[in-house]
Amino acid sequence: MNDVSADRRPYVVLSVAMSIDGHIDDRGPERLLLSSPEDFDRVDQLRADSDAVLVGAGTLRSDDPRLLVASPERRAEREARGLPAYPLKVALTGSGDLDPALRFWHHGGAKVAYAPDTAAAKLAERLDGLADVVGTGAALDPGAVLDDLGARGVGRLMVEGGGAVHTLFLTAGLVDEIQLAVAPFFVGDDAAPRFVLAGAFPQDPRHRMTLAETRMLGDTALLRYLVRRPPLTAADRHWLAEAVEESRRCPPSVTAYSVGAIIVAEDGTELARGHSREQGDPAVHAEEAALAKLDPADPRLATATLYSTLEPCSRRSSHPVPCAQLVRASALRRVVIAWREPALFVADCEGVELLEQAGITVLECPELAPAARAVNSYLELG
Ligand SMILES: NC(=O)C1=CN([C@@H]2O[C@H](COP(=O)(O)OP(=O)(O)OC[C@H]3O[C@@H](n4cnc5c(N)ncnc54)[C@H](OP(=O)(O)O)[C@@H]3O)[C@@H](O)[C@H]2O)C=CC1
Ligand SMILES: Nc1c(N[C@@H]2O[C@H](COP(=O)(O)O)[C@@H](O)[C@H]2O)[nH]c(=O)[nH]c1=O
Numbered sequence: 322m323n324d325v326s327a328d329r330r331p332y333v334v335l336s337v338a339m340s341i342d343g344h345i346d347d348r349g350p351e352r353l354l355l356s357s358p359e360d361f362d363r364v365d366q367l368r369a370d371s372d373a374v375l376v377g378a379g380t381l382r383s384d385d386p387r388l389l390v391a392s393p394e395r396r397a398e399r400e401a402r403g404l405p406a407y408p409l410k411v412a413l414t415g416s417g418d419l420d421p422a423l424r425f426w427h428h429g430g431a432k433v434a435y436a437p438d439t440a441a442a443k444l445a446e447r448l449d450g451l452a453d454v455v456g457t458g459a460a461l462d463p464g465a466v467l468d469d470l471g472a473r474g475v476g477r478l479m480v481e482g483g484g485a486v487h488t489l490f491l492t493a494g495l496v497d498e499i500q501l502a503v504a505p506f507f508v509g510d511d512a513a514p515r516f517v518l519a520g521a522f523p524q525d526p527r528h529r530m531t532l533a534e535t536r537m538l539g540d541t542a543l544l545r546y547l548v549r550r551p552p553l554t555a556a557d558r559h560w561l562a563e564a565v566e567e568s569r570r571c572p573p574s575v576t577a578y579s580v581g582a583i584i585v586a587e588d589g590t591e592l593a594r595g596h597s598r599e600q601g602d603p604a605v606h607a608e609e610a611a612l613a614k615l616d617p618a619d620p621r622l623a624t625a626t627l628y629s630t631l632e633p634c635s636r637r638s639s640h641p642v643p644c645a646q647l648v649r650a651s652a653l654r655r656v657v658i659a660w661r662e663p664a665l666f667v668a669d670c671e672g673v674e675l676l677e678q679a680g681i682t683v684l685e686c687p688e689l690a691p692a693a694r695a696v697n698s699y700l701e702l703g
């Protein structure tokens with residue numbers, strides 16, 4: 322194993338589709354289709370957005386999945402960004418008993434398998450170069466898996482299941498986000514596989530997750546939970562609401578968002594604020610305008626928070642440097658946003674991911690998203 326610290330671990334998104342009664346499959350020989358076509362498309366997008374996709378040995382044996390990015394456009398888009406067409410494929414096994422004939426090993430790009438040390442040597446021999454095989458110590462250790470993936474440059478990991486693997490990562494407190502698709506039917510069989518097994522989950526009645534988003538995908542409901550984010554404070558809500566007020570000052574534009582941003586020191590002092598297109602500059606963004614008013618060496622920035630009504634941009638045509646990069650280049654380490662950027666001007670904004678990859682804490686306040694969005698109701702947001 323590579324010896325690296327936990328701060329290089331990837332952001333972990335757990336994705337699962339379950340029936341209303343919490344099952345992720347039935348007991349039949351075929352894979353049960355729970356997702357709607359629209360939800361399968363979400364899964365494909367999430368794979369394309371990930372650096373690695375991980376499944377457990379149980380899923381490999383029962384479903385024999387190929388675990389690819391199906392869309393040629395998404396693969397081309399990855400390649401245009403300098404990435405391999407397919408994310409790294411990752412398998413977890415306790416026993417090391419994985420058949421080299423499984424389709425997993427023969428499609429897509431690079432593969433890596435993790436197993437306890439006792440099983441790893443046997444598996445490496447059996448796979449004979451089909452995948453990198455890495456021992457994680459005496460047990461199958463998910464933290465060691467994340468350390469090794471981080472050292473391989475994986476910034477964003479998608480965990481696709483099944484139930485034992487979901488339980489392993491969740492009970493270890495290693496999941497950042499859950500994308501839970503709920504299919505509109507019952508399986509009605511106690512013995513069918515469940516989303517999770519019994520276990521001690523850090524998220525219990527006293528530690529509730531943040532429901533960041535609900536989305537209708539055909540007949541399937543997508544629930545997006547932020548799992549291990551510290552809760553927002555009353556001061557965070559106050560300042561974000563103030564940023565929404567600031568966004569109302571933006572000169573109208575049918576080709577750009579109206580955004581407000583405020584930078585607040587740890588002691589609650591407002592340091593700077595800005596809004597889109599302020600002072601007659603048709604291209605300036607709110608975060609950029611606020612940052613420009615501060616000395617980059619201001620020592621208060623390191624413990625300050627940037628409140629922005631919209632996710633900082635990751636690509637832009639207006640100015641050369643996107644706001645997520647400006648924030649990364651500043652001393653700021655904490656960002657609170659109300660609203661993720663919809664796919665209107667940019668297909669896939671990665672502002673939050675870019676910030677998190679730089680170790681910046683990003684918190685979302687879903688209850689202020691409708692207000693931030695309402696200021697932009699003149700745009701065709703879909
Ligand atoms: N609806 C959905 O979104 C999805 C559904 N599924 C379904 O999930 C089911 C499979 O789930 P499940 O059987 O739980 O299998 P998993 O895919 O979770 O893999 C379980 C295996 O991983 C290894 N493992 C996991 N945790 C540990 C641990 N703590 N210590 C040692 N080894 C560990 C073991 O491998 P080994 O056996 O080699 O020792 C274990 O058998 C299938 O029916 C599949 O269709 C799967 C993915 C998504
Ligand atoms: N049935 C089911 C899922 N099943 C999972 O999808 C994976 C196989 O993908 P592929 O290689 O593309 O065929 C595998 O892990 C399988 O268990 N996923 C979902 O999002 N929704 C669903 O309804």
